[in-house]
Amino acid sequence: MIVVFVESWNNQFKKASFEAVSYARSWANMAGCGVRAITSASAENANQLTQYGADEIATLELAQTGAGIGAQLAGLVGDAQGVVVAGTALGKIVAPTLAALTSGALSTNTTGTPTSTSPVTVERGAFSSKGIETISLNNGLPIISFVPNAIGIKEAAGAGTMTSAEAAGTDKLTTNEVSIASGKVALPEAEIVVSAGRGLKGPENWGMIEELADVLGAATACSKPVSDIGWRPHSEHVGQTGIQVNPNLYIAVGISGAIQHLAGVSASKTIVAINTDPEAPFFKAADYGIVGDAFEVVPQLIEELRAFKAAN
Amino acid sequence: MNILVCISHVPDTTAKINFTADGSALDPAGVQFVINPYDEFGLTKALHIKEAQGATITVLNVGGPETEPTLRKALAIGADQAVRINATPTDAITVAKSIKNHIQANAYDLIICGQESIDYNGQQVPAMVAAFLDLPFVNACVGLDINGGSATAKAEIDGGHASYSCSLPMVVGGKKGLVEEKDLRIPNMRGIMTARTKPLAVEEGEGGSHTAAVSFAKPAAKSAVKLVPADQVNELVRLLHEESKSI
Numbered sequence: 001m002i003v004v005f006v007e008s009w010n011n012q013f014k015k016a017s018f019e020a021v022s023y024a025r026s027w028a029n030m031a032g033c034g035v036r037a038i039t040s041a042s043a044e045n046a047n048q049l050t051q052y053g054a055d056e057i058a059t060l061e062l063a064q065t066g067a068g069i070g071a072q073l074a075g076l077v078g079d080a081q082g083v084v085v086a087g088t089a090l091g092k093i094v095a096p097t098l099a100a101l102t103s104g105a106l107s108t109n110t111t112g113t114p115t116s117t118s119p120v121t122v123e124r125g126a127f128s129s130k131g132i133e134t135i136s137l138n139n140g141l142p143i144i145s146f147v148p149n150a151i152g153i154k155e156a157a158g159a160g161t162m163t164s165a166e167a168a169g170t171d172k173l174t175t176n177e178v179s180i181a182s183g184k185v186a187l188p189e190a191e192i193v194v195s196a197g198r199g200l201k202g203p204e205n206w207g208m209i210e211e212l213a214d215v216l217g218a219a220t221a222c223s224k225p226v227s228d229i230g231w232r233p234h235s236e237h238v239g240q241t242g243i244q245v246n247p248n249l250y251i252a253v254g255i256s257g258a259i260q261h262l263a264g265v266s267a268s269k270t271i272v273a274i275n276t277d278p279e280a281p282f283f284k285a286a287d288y289g290i291v292g293d294a295f296e297v298v299p300q301l302i303e304e305l306r307a308f309k310a311a312n
Numbered sequence: 313m314n315i316l317v318c319i320s321h322v323p324d325t326t327a328k329i330n331f332t333a334d335g336s337a338l339d340p341a342g343v344q345f346v347i348n349p350y351d352e353f354g355l356t357k358a359l360h361i362k363e364a365q366g367a368t369i370t371v372l373n374v375g376g377p378e379t380e381p382t383l384r385k386a387l388a389i390g391a392d393q394a395v396r397i398n399a400t401p402t403d404a405i406t407v408a409k410s411i412k413n414h415i416q417a418n419a420y421d422l423i424i425c426g427q428e429s430i431d432y433n434g435q436q437v438p439a440m441v442a443a444f445l446d447l448p449f450v451n452a453c454v455g456l457d458i459n460g461g462s463a464t465a466k467a468e469i470d471g472g473h474a475s476y477s478c479s480l481p482m483v484v485g486g487k488k489g490l491v492e493e494k495d496l497r498i499p500n501m502r503g504i505m506t507a508r509t510k511p512l513a514v515e516e517g518e519g520g521s522h523t524a525a526v527s528f529a530k531p532a533a534k535s536a537v538k539l540v541p542a543d544q545v546n547e548l549v550r551l552l553h554e555e556s557k558s559i
């Protein structure tokens with residue numbers, strides 16, 4: 001049995017939740033076993049996990065914190081051959097907690113499904129995307145935390161038996177407040193990211209970046225100096241010392257492409273750079289580029305995309 | 313108040329990364345090693361706490377003798393004492409066990425780690441230390457207030473923030489926001505001089521490992537960028553739709 005922890009937000013599943021089930025299904029197919037999804041009792045329509053390959057869907061009253069949930073899972077994975085957790089903010093606490101409590105073998109930042117199951121072997125990002133590590137999970141329960149968007153969502157029919165579970169796990173933190181910007185695409189799991197740098201000259205010019213993101217259904221991001229000067233919130237800073245993104249499309253506007261910035265974005269499948277300077281290092285990392293002034297190119301791009309969306 | 317700051321020793325952010333010819337490990341030739349950037353925020357936070365209310369700051373690394381200059385740098389920045397746990401940091405769980413053993417033998421009120429080491433990008437050690445010791449843990453911590461025996465902490469979560477409180481001791485996985493970048497300290501001459509005489513103890517650590525690095529490779533080189541003239545933005549839209557299938 002491959003066990004997958006399926007996260008929900010405000011009782012809804014996220015894209016990374018379905019991707020986690022897809023990941024578990026691929027692994028289970030290789031290992032010749034079933035998939036047990038574990039999720040919150042308050043998640044709406046938990047049975048929809050069936051269509052991504054869950055054979056059993058166990059629901060329980062989840063603890064509030066990642067550490068509490070990790071402790072609960074430790075009590076539920078006794079017979080598992082492997083565990084899958086999406087590398088979301090919560091998953092990044094759940095997975096190592098579970099690994100510590102079960103003395104398991106954990107791969108985080110995993111970028112693909114297993115290439116072998118004896119021992120379980122996967123590829124993962126290391127050195128901030130400057131390297132690819134092949135790691136084998138030799139000793140203890142294999143646990144895989146994958147980068148959102150690593151494999152995408154795949155439909156696959158599972159048996160979908162609903163069960164309920166109980167497990168102890170205490171929260172050691174009192175949660176005082178949780179505030180989430182509504183309607184915004186969360187950066188780490190965004191499929192498209194529109195990012196801008198110091199080339200935009202000032203925070204008042206971000207309107208067109210937000211508009212471009214809006215047309216594309218994208219998340220917005222920025223370079224480090226932009227968040228350091230306070231033009232944009234810290235939570236948008238991508239790069240080696242910020243958030244690492246893994247979208248299908250990354251559009252960089254007025255960003256030079258310093259090595260520390262590229263470290264956080266070079267896992268993107270397609271990169272577009274828009275920069276006035278033909279020598280900007282970003283053009284070496286990009287698939288497509290426009291040498292031009294953002295203040296002219298971006299409004300045109302918004303217009304062309306609107307026309308494209310209307311026609312398609 | 314006793315504060316432990318766990319420090320990993322990582323390639324400088326500008327380092328070009330190469331692997332040994334057989335692909336089994338990082339090739340350290342020409343690479344400069346530094347205090348993990350996330351841990352610099354943690355160390356400065358510890359100094360702020362010390363200045364506000366008094367504290368003893370211990371910095372710790374699990375690694376070989378080659379990491380001692382990094383610990384000396386942390387002492388020069390202002391830590392009071394250093395501990396090197398002499399063990400090869402084969403994987404996070406082994407490192408976390410060594411750190412746990414050290415914490416159990418010493419009473420700490422606050423354990424500050426970084427959210428992530430920028431070498432192997434594990435994001436594992438702090439949560440594991442907290443789990444081993446059954447202590448409260450705040451990851452992606454961007455704000456921390458200590459009031460006597462308890463703390464309130466602000467954390468980044470997907471798409472927003474959360475605020476927590478707990479009693480001490482606790483473990484933090486910190487990042488920028490714990491202190492601001494402008495507050496980061498660099499060693500001054502006096503710091504460097506006094507660091508030479510500050511204690512740096514060596515303890516033995518855990519061995520064994522649960523995972524093994526089979527090999528390392530560099531990502532495939534990108535093919536040359538396709539430039540689209542600035543007055544033909546529609547061509548970019550076409551390429552993104554038809555060629556790269558991104559939209």
Ligand SMILES: Cc1cc2nc3c(=O)[nH]c(=O)nc-3n(C[C@H](O)[C@H](O)[C@H](O)COP(=O)(O)OP(=O)(O)OC[C@H]3O[C@@H](n4cnc5c(N)ncnc54)[C@H](O)[C@@H]3O)c2cc1C
Pocket residue numbers: 196197198199200222223224225226237238239240241242253254255256257258259260261264274275276277280292293294295325349
């Ligand atoms: C320890 C350390 C960690 C770091 N971590 C990160 C990190 O995680 N993320 C990160 O981003 N940086 C990081 N940096 C900083 C990094 O080195 C660069 O300084 C930074 O990425 C530059 O940001 P920028 O490209 O926005 O600004 P600049 O380098 O100033 O580049 C602005 C670009 O905009 C272009 N431009 C100007 N006007 C226009 C216009 N009208 N239209 C189009 N283009 C225009 C210019 O040609 C230029 O290429 C780190 C640095 C250090 C030392």
Ligand SMILES: Nc1ncnc2c1ncn2[C@@H]1O[C@H](COP(=O)(O)O)[C@@H](O)[C@H]1O
Pocket residue numbers: 317318319320321348350351372373374375401404407424425426427428429430432433434435436437438
């Ligand atoms: N070898 C080590 N020695 C001391 N602290 C470490 C070591 N490895 C990781 N840490 C701590 O754990 C944090 C997260 O590291 P990691 O889990 O490796 O990404 C780092 O920022 C350090 O605070």
